[in-house]
Amino acid sequence: MQRIGVHTSIAGGLPASVERARALGCSTFQIFSHNPRGWALAPRSREEIAAFRRLTAAFNLKPVVIHTSYLINLASADPVLRRKSMEMVVEELNIADSIGAQYVVLHTGSASGEDPREARKRAATSLAEVAAADGWRAGLLLENTAGERGDITSKIGDIADIVRRVPSGLIAGICLDTCHAFAAGYDIASQEGIAVLADDIRKHIGKRGLKLVHLNDSKGPLSSGLDRHEHIGNGRIGVEGFRRFLGHPFFSGLPLILETPKKKDEDDPRNLQVVRELLREMPSAH
Numbered sequence: 001m002q003r004i005g006v007h008t009s010i011a012g013g014l015p016a017s018v019e020r021a022r023a024l025g026c027s028t029f030q031i032f033s034h035n036p037r038g039w040a041l042a043p044r045s046r047e048e049i050a051a052f053r054r055l056t057a058a059f060n061l062k063p064v065v066i067h068t069s070y071l072i073n074l075a076s077a078d079p080v081l082r083r084k085s086m087e088m089v090v091e092e093l094n095i096a097d098s099i100g101a102q103y104v105v106l107h108t109g110s111a112s113g114e115d116p117r118e119a120r121k122r123a124a125t126s127l128a129e130v131a132a133a134d135g136w137r138a139g140l141l142l143e144n145t146a147g148e149r150g151d152i153t154s155k156i157g158d159i160a161d162i163v164r165r166v167p168s169g170l171i172a173g174i175c176l177d178t179c180h181a182f183a184a185g186y187d188i189a190s191q192e193g194i195a196v197l198a199d200d201i202r203k204h205i206g207k208r209g210l211k212l213v214h215l216n217d218s219k220g221p222l223s224s225g226l227d228r229h230e231h232i233g234n235g236r237i238g239v240e241g242f243r244r245f246l247g248h249p250f251f252s253g254l255p256l257i258l259e260t261p262k263k264k265d266e267d268d269p270r271n272l273q274v275v276r277e278l279l280r281e282m283p284s285a286h
């Protein structure tokens with residue numbers, strides 16, 4: 001069975017996020033462990049954590065994924081921000097282990113006007129330092145980014161450049177975001193573009209390193225560098241693009257988590273339905 005889910009809100013406490021995933025019929029899901037635009041961590045009681053673990057097990061939801069804070073910049077030239085970012089990654093891994101999450105998804109950071117190679121080296125140095133304390137069950141997944149200004153991880157080869165400098169054990173692999181890939185110039189709406197991306201992953205990371213897909217359509221055109229998610233089928237990738245992508249053997253069977261816009265209550269159910277219908281058409285029918 002291919003696992004499908006969405007990013008759900010933790011408003012009302014961690015167990016509420018599991019109930020939301022369950023109500024949508026998800027078999028995997030993602031959360032922020034705290035407000036992703038702040039550094040403050042919410043204290044969690046033992047009861048809250050136990051309820052979260054009990055519900056994810058009862059509903060057979062896996063993988064459980066934590067998306068890290070947007071403030072993290074492991075590549076920052078500012079030593080204070082870099083230190084805070086490393087501490088935050090450690091905290092997220094600790095939380096992941098406490099709640100039984102398998103993966104922590106990370107946007108590594110940005111270069112802010114500097115040489116991107118230097119910035120990637122700095123990000124790798126930060127991650128190597130985090131890795132020195134490794135002992136976590138949860139694995140870190142580096143996510144490809146959309147190619148906005150200062151971006152250092154929009155190409156798979158760039159992510160690999162960081163991964164290869166970090167002692168093994170900490171980084172479990174990559175999370176591929178389809179919107180970001182498209183915005184960064186991988187034309188995954190076409191069969192050729194899908195093949196290029198598959199080749200890039202095979203060459204730089206290895207197929208086994210691809211652990212998770214963030215399935216999002218893209219508001220921005222190909223190579224726009226815009227990180228703007230759209231409902232599945234309504235963006236520049238389109239239903240046909242997703243049919244090709246999901247049907248490609250390299251990308252089939254992976255857990256899919258949607259981070260599509262949530263303006264109305266029907267948005268998540270509708271996006272999930274579109275994806276389920278596409279999967280139902282696949283020859284390996286689930």
Ligand SMILES: [Zn+2]
Pocket residue numbers: 143177214259
């Ligand atoms: Zn994403």
Ligand SMILES: [Zn+2]
Pocket residue numbers: 177179180227228229
């Ligand atoms: Zn995004």
